[in-house]
Amino acid sequence: MRKIRYREALREALREEMQRDPRVFVIGEDIGRYGGAYAVTQGLLQEFGPKRIIDAPMSEAIIVGAALGAAIVGGRPVAEIMYIDFATLAMDQIVNQAAKLHCMFGGQLMAPLVIRTQQGTGRGAGPQHSQSLEAWFAHVPGLKVVMPATSFDAKGLLKSAIRDNNPVMFIEHKGLYALEGEVPEDEYTIPLGVADIKRPGNNVTLIAYSYMVHLALAAAQELSQIGISAEVVDLRTLVPLDMDALVTSVTKTRRAVVVHEASLFGGFGAEIAASLQEKLFNILAAPVRRLGGLHVPLPAHSQLEKQVVPNGAQIGQVVKEMVSTEVVARHEIA
């Protein structure tokens, strides 16, 4: 199968949805002439023109607000917020407006709006350009939160997000744009709310999303060298959350580690750990473990930045603490 980059997969999704549905348009900063800060929308202005690829002034609140207003009266907008850190400038529009409208107005209005943005470390972009803020949005009822890790998922999930009748926070990762992955030529979509087993295993479940999926996969590969079989489950969407998939996996492995780049304190991993322990306490072989970022503002210094977020070695270490070889042996015999 052909391989394309994550950013190309996103671009294909935008292009196909814009070709399929004339109501779809994109609005954001530097998305047209410049082609997007991370080059996702490159070439789309030439293809679709300035009425569908709209370069907006540097005004995050009205970019989201205008997209929302258009969505209410018939448009299918995709608003791009260049860095998730800048979404703070549009929080009223996202949290008080987009998330609430459908319910607050008794179902009369719908907000079929996608907010594409990106987050995460890896570029030494500093405390105001590298945060991972997904837990904030997952915490607000009425928002869907999508966090693709691969080219395949990025394309299929973005197409579904655009077709969804709800506001969707579509959170990409700045460290993934150049990553290549298999994407079929034929059209496909991936439903929101379905986790994906990226690697099957028996001894422990590594639960991750976005960039951390790749660290989890690398850790699983290393663990396999010492006889530990790790299953990697990629949530793909935090809202809706595929709790069934997690319960199924952890029921099998009896151990779970949740990994995310966002600050561990108050992070989404706490939600998963708590839910798993409520549902599976009697069959867990060990407490659910969490790995996340340190609770500090991210340094711009690239080497310091690496100290803040989890790495593959830490994942391996935590798993080894949970899974002694004896335990593995017993479990496998049972």
Added chain:
Amino acid sequence: MEDRDTLINLCYTMLLIRRTEEKILELLLQGKLASSMCHVSIGQEAVAVGVCSAMQPQDYLTSTHRGHGHIIARGGDLRRIIAELLGRATGYCKGRGGSMHLVDINLGHLGSNGIVGGHIGIATGAALWSSLQNDGRVTVAFFGEGAMTEGIFHEAANMASLWRLPIVFVCENNQYAMSLPWTHATAEHSFARKGEAYGMPGVEVDGQDVLAVRQVALQAIEHARCGEGPTLIGAQTYRFLGHSRGDPSPYRDKEEENRQRARDPIRLYQERLFREGVLTQADVDAMEAKVTEVIADAVRFAEESPPASLDSVLEDVFA
């Protein structure tokens, strides 16, 4: 010159808003409202009525926390409005929105909003979509002068003017953002100069004169519909009562309140219609009787409607 029906309708609608809000306050004191949040626009009726009378049926509007007048002036169903305030399943939002979240998509009313200025973005977006579709619709964004010191207003005004969007920004300047006087909230008080800063006309109008408001709105809406872009209207009005229940307005002096109340937009307009021979006192009495009847019917409808079911809290989180 306006035709007689229009002149009479303006009077009737202002009266309907006034008497409805008086009834709402009565229901509030009786403990019948489902939510404690309720802001009335008594004293400001001429702005809502004058502007809405200038709109076409296909046009859109967004409204504020003080929005009863806007939805009534737009032709909203009084039964569903009262039902909403009383928390009934038959209300506009199935009883869960209350006073601050009225909406009627079929009338192009895109919702009243609890966040000061929050809906201005939505209005701008509706206008953006009209512009992209070239559908000939105009959007009216109502807001108070308090919203003009919020960031979203500046972003919206800039974008709307930049792209010549078909929108009219209507500032209902009731002089106080809760307790803070307009003079203490912004350094530039001229709407003409405020508009100029964004590259759009800024027009000030006596918000207690319904015909003057209507004229300004007709021009601004026509301007927008022709592709000439937005207008900022500053309608000078006054909130006769407190910001909300339990606000005795200690920040305003009584002399000022009395002076402003003497310019009651409904009485001013009725006196004018008497002078011009359009209405007689008997006509006004008949109008009052009709308004009383319409409101009584709405209250009866609401009180006889089933309450919002407690299970319904789980509904409509997602579409």
